[in-house]
Amino acid sequence: xxxxxxxxxxxxxxxxxxxxxxxxxxxxxxxxxxxxxxxxxxxxxxxxxxxxxxxxxxxxxxxxxxxxxxxxxxxxxxxxxxxxxxxxxxxxxxxxxxxxxxxxxxxxxxxxxxxxxxxxxxxxxxxxxxxxxxxxxxxxxxxxxxxxxxxxxxxxxxxxxxxxxxxxxxxxxxxxxxxxxxxxxxxxxxxxxxxxxxxxxxxxxxxxxxxxxxxxxxxxxxxxxxxxxxxxxxxxxxxxxxxxxxxxxxxxxxxxxxxxxxxxxxxxxxxxxxxxxxxxxxxxxxxxxxxxxxxxxxxxxxxxxxxxxxxxxxxxxxxxxxxxxxxxxxxxxxxxxxxxxxxxxxxxxxxxxxxxxxxxxxxxxxxxxxxxxxxxxxxxxxxxxxxxxxxxxxxxxxxxxxxxxxxxxxxxxxxxxxxxxxxxxxxxxxxxxxxxxxxxxxxxxxxxxxxxxxxxxxxxxxxxxx
Numbered sequence: 001x002x003x004x005x006x007x008x009x010x011x012x013x014x015x016x017x018x019x020x021x022x023x024x025x026x027x028x029x030x031x032x033x034x035x036x037x038x039x040x041x042x043x044x045x046x047x048x049x050x051x052x053x054x055x056x057x058x059x060x061x062x063x064x065x066x067x068x069x070x071x072x073x074x075x076x077x078x079x080x081x082x083x084x085x086x087x088x089x090x091x092x093x094x095x096x097x098x099x100x101x102x103x104x105x106x107x108x109x110x111x112x113x114x115x116x117x118x119x120x121x122x123x124x125x126x127x128x129x130x131x132x133x134x135x136x137x138x139x140x141x142x143x144x145x146x147x148x149x150x151x152x153x154x155x156x157x158x159x160x161x162x163x164x165x166x167x168x169x170x171x172x173x174x175x176x177x178x179x180x181x182x183x184x185x186x187x188x189x190x191x192x193x194x195x196x197x198x199x200x201x202x203x204x205x206x207x208x209x210x211x212x213x214x215x216x217x218x219x220x221x222x223x224x225x226x227x228x229x230x231x232x233x234x235x236x237x238x239x240x241x242x243x244x245x246x247x248x249x250x251x252x253x254x255x256x257x258x259x260x261x262x263x264x265x266x267x268x269x270x271x272x273x274x275x276x277x278x279x280x281x282x283x284x285x286x287x288x289x290x291x292x293x294x295x296x297x298x299x300x301x302x303x304x305x306x307x308x309x310x311x312x313x314x315x316x317x318x319x320x321x322x323x324x325x326x327x328x329x330x331x332x333x334x335x336x337x338x339x340x341x342x343x344x345x346x347x348x349x350x351x352x353x354x355x356x357x358x359x360x361x362x363x364x365x366x367x368x369x370x371x372x373x374x375x376x377x378x379x380x381x382x383x384x385x386x387x388x389x390x391x392x393x394x395x396x397x398x399x400x401x402x403x404x405x406x407x408x409x410x411x412x413x414x415x416x417x418x419x420x421x422x423x424x425x426x427x428x429x430x431x432x433x434x435x436x437x438x439x440x441x442x443x444x445x446x447x448x449x450x451x452x453x454x455x456x457x458x459x460x461x462x463x464x465x466x
Contacts, residue, residue: 016431050130051081089123146416150176240323244270282339296322296348370402
């Protein structure tokens with residue numbers, strides 16, 4: 001029997017072990033999609049306790065605490081930080097088979113040197129040990145411990161990017177911290193708050209947005225602003241992937257309805273969203289940006305809890321009507337408009353994996369390696385099964401060797417262990433193929449494949465130059 005999470009955790013073959021330890025383990029990290037607050041990096045935040053950095057804003061952990069019967073006051077309320085930590089420790093042992101169990105213990109090992117499993121019985125002791133370490137470790141030091149070379153945060157078009165400017169001007173900060181353009185509030189016209197957001201965007205742009213045409217003009221203006229501040233990518237978050245003929249009249253009808261406080265007809269809303277997205281994609285292409293599209297999430301399902309806590313608090317699920325059938329016509333519209341940027345496509349619904357890989361295969365070209373990518377297992381899929389499924393499907397119907405690899409999609413400075421988790425799974429899968437005779441035991445080629453997926457492909461694809 002193997003020891004719990006030893007050095008060969010998740011690695012069962014000799015090939016997998018040498019691939020991980022000789023090729024993957026020491027590769028730097030580029031985290032090209034996360035939700036880290038750049039202010040915390042700019043100010044090099046020190047954390048008062050492990051609860052702040054571990055449970056603060058982490059809706060993954062909040063969901064599991066609710067499964068375990070923990071009262072909401074202890075999860076998201078004003079309970080004592082030690083009490084919150086104890087509560088999480090009390091549910092963690094029951095998360096057998098859940099990636100949360102592995103992530104949590106990798107974090108405890110890599111940063112705090114704690115190798116024993118966290119339980120309710122040793123929670124106080126581990127809480128104190130973690131706090132002793134945190135007293136001497138800052139946000140930037142956590143990033144350095146994980147060998148992070150670059151990250152992209154997630155930033156609203158109205159953001160002035162002040163904290164990014166502060167980081168860029170700091171000569172002591174060698175890690176690239178770049179903004180990523182996230183125009184969801186200006187594009188998802190059917191969402192509550194659209195009217196108020198357009199007013200805010202108008203103020204930032206310096207002109208009144210009175211039409212769909214004006215809204216697109218404002219977005220393009222803010223894209224230029226982000227480009228001036230070093231941005232290399234955009235990320236569009238959609239509940240479902242839409243495609244409707246981008247008829248300007250229908251887009252204007254949707255905009256007029258939304259600005260009056262009415263909910264636009266779905267077809268009109270989709271026409272507006274399609275039109276705006278095509279325009280953005282054209283601009284990204286001109287700037288050489290990477291465009292990411294995340295879709296397939298059924299959001300804010302528990303309305304009473306949403307009213308109390310707001311979005312991104314653990315009440316989202318997989319959307320069975322993800323709109324994957326609209327991905328191909330949307331990309332074709334980009335292509336016809338001579339504005340198909342390098343892209344990464346993610347669906348929260350794992351049933352879309354085959355469709356996304358094969359659609360991506362229809363839009364390769366222009367001498368760009370892996371121009372349209374199927375993104376890594378996202379959110380509810382960044383577990384062992386989800387990652388293996390995504391990697392296998394990409395290998396079956398695409399080109400695994402040009403894959404841009406893993407991201408954290410996290411708000412925590414401890415979540416870089418998700419890259420380790422991914423790399424172990426990647427090496428285990430490739431090791432299995434080699435040892436079953438499906439690929440030659442060519443160490444030079446295998447090392448190149450793994451190192452490329454872990455780092456080099458991402459660095460080249462986005463143009464980070466690190």
